[in-house]
Amino acid sequence: MIESFYYSSLLFKVSALAYLLVLMAYLAAVFVKKRWMGKASLALFGAAFLICSALIASRWIAAGRPPFKSLYESLVFAVWTISLVSLVAEWRFRVKLVGLLSSLGIAGILLFSLSKRDVEIIALPPALQTWMFIPHVISYFVAYGALFVAGLGAVLHLFFPGGMASHHTLGEQEKIDFSVFTYQIAKLGFLFLTAGLLLGAWWGQNAWSNYWAWDPKENWALVTWLVFAAYLHLRNIGSMDGRKLAWVVIAGVLAVVFTYLGMDYLPTAGDSLHTYSGN
């Protein structure tokens, strides 16, 4: 792992160190119950996000194509979208615990990405040489980022079902209700998940003459979409308590993780046209 870190690009190293700082700042903010500490963590998170943006941009330039082809590249992009959604959520909901959990998750993803670091930049095969590649992947990864953050909200709801006191927040509000937080972020994730799924079908039709080939990745994308559709409906019909709803969201996030990383473990993986390079 250290060896892989040593050979990674300078911007990757700086990004990883920046996110490590973010994690430490958020941890400190839990104990130092000062508003300025929360704001400093948020500012650091913003800076790490900008460095990660530079990393993605530099990779884009070096590869001469969008940097979403390999698993390593997609993991870095997942870090970027999780950061983006977390920052927006933190700014919108004025809660700093989400930043703590997000940066913890990001640190895990960056550590995992080191084991998947692709040494060579891979060229795009003909099917990926289209503008559709960009909106499809961006939609999905914004969705994944949002649903990951929604999942964090669901976990927080399980620990703090009655909401959280104001000293854990950045704003003036008395309490934050994590079920509302989860719902709002999940809605955003679901919208992008829908767009990603349909853009993928449209692209599949153009590239492979098939908008739906019952490919394992497509099927699991549908499963994920159905789980979150079910969650949104369950929450609105009000027939399930908050704790159970939180578990549905967590199940949905696990489905997202399996859709993203688990396809190689399926007996039908050989049929898939959706495998990552360097996986």
Added chain:
Amino acid sequence: MEEKKNNASSFGGSNHQADNQLFRKSALLLSLMVLAGIISQNVFHLVGQLFQATGLDWLAGLVVYLAITALFSKPLFKLVDQPPFNVTNLAAIALATALGTFVPQHIGLPSTGTVGKLINLLQLNDLFHSWWYVAFFVLLAAGLVKISSRKNWSLDNLGFHLAHLSPILILCGFWVDYFLGFRGIIKLEEGQQSNTVLLSKGHSGFLHDSTELGFHLRLDHFEFEKYQPDYRIQLWKQDTAGHAVAVSSHGSASKASPPEILASFPLEPGKIHRIFGTQMHFRLSKFYPDFEFDYEYPLRADTIEAKDPGLMVDLKTPEGDAFVQLQANKAGRNKLGDVVNLGAALEFYWEMPDEVRNTLNKKPFGKENRIIFEGKTEKIHFLLNGDLVVKPLKTNEFHAMSDNDSIGFSVRFLMPDIGYMKAVPSTKSEELKNPVAKVEVWKKGGPAQAVYLYPNSSGRKGGTFMVPGTSHFLAMESTKDKETKFYKSDLSVLDENGQVLKERSVRVNEPMQFGGYRFYQTDYDSNNPSYSGIGVSHEPGLIVIYLGFFLLVAGVTHMFYFRGRQGL
């Protein structure tokens, strides 16, 4: 933020207990529907065979299915517009779809063993086309219609209606395509034309039938290209420790773990790289795109003692240009038979031996063509076609062996001592024909060692370098050119009389449309550069599906962000 947890349903108010009961009922009903689907599809397979000749076998199955479904029609009708039923149905579709990814999906899988028979019985080997799976979607469509019909048609509810009715459009388009459309492939070689489409069935791509189009498709030209090579210096690790342990513990050799690539560096001359965890460093000294050795010899050759005489001769032969090096004092290396069709054998002596001199002084000379170089006297003896001609041995003077100068030779160096010859690496051109990298490797504080790296190429093992004192080796390879850059077909659509109706280039992601059909660049064969597989699809429901896609995204967006209430 003001929104209350578990707010009232936009479908109408409900309470937990009543809903839980509905969930249980829904789950039971859907389970019975699955059972009905399994029974009726199996009955269809058995009974349907009797009706096969009439072409009404599908009707027999459908009758059975409808008959069984009729048993549940009353509870179905009651539940189909209830949110708990539809949410349960969503969960059922999710579970079934997930299940389908754990069972290989192949059409016509033979039933082998108990598990195989069970998989066939439950239609798990073609789950996505099984009747019970399709029934979930039919029920979903019915539920969506009923739910939407209950909601007010106002601007505020526009998103709700779009989001709930657009999936029906998508499903309808999908079913229209399934029953009325087809996908297949036309296999063509350059210059060939055909109107026969080999049809594929299901996602497995199984070609089971063919159909004919009302026009012909001709492949005018096919192009296929790989990416340009992008050579880089690579650092690899081959840890043989595990291998050594395996050998000692089992007493027999096992396969060594494959090497692992650690890093790849662009060809930047002078940039120093350290090998992690070691004191070893390396840097690219020079890159030669089209490597060759350039030879140098001191200009004042006459002052050098004739210790190990040598001769370098450039050849122009029917097989191409080449050079040979002859050494007078090395037996076996002072002669070269006419292996390159120069028209004569070559011999080199510093001082001509008596037996050779006697041969040259005695006529007739014999039929063998010989060119004899004599170093000390600097003469060339041409013994050709029974005649002897002697010329001075001058460097860089071309001696034609044919009338048109296409075959011949010139002497590059006459060397009294070949030890003074220097081989200097150089490049013939800037084209990537024979790439070689000169790399310097050194231990911190120690002298540098120059090594040459070159890639694996057809029939030649690449030049790598094991870094001393480490388990790392250096190589130079390109991975980019292993990927296909593009392949495209220039197609013409022809009518019955051979008249061209349309011409277009088709690439991946750039299909051609004609007469209600779409033509795709689908397949190629790297062993047959003139072959192209043209995918053909006829999908009358596609436009409806695309409309459904657009309306679904628009509906969800409106429902979430452009209306007062936040409910679904």
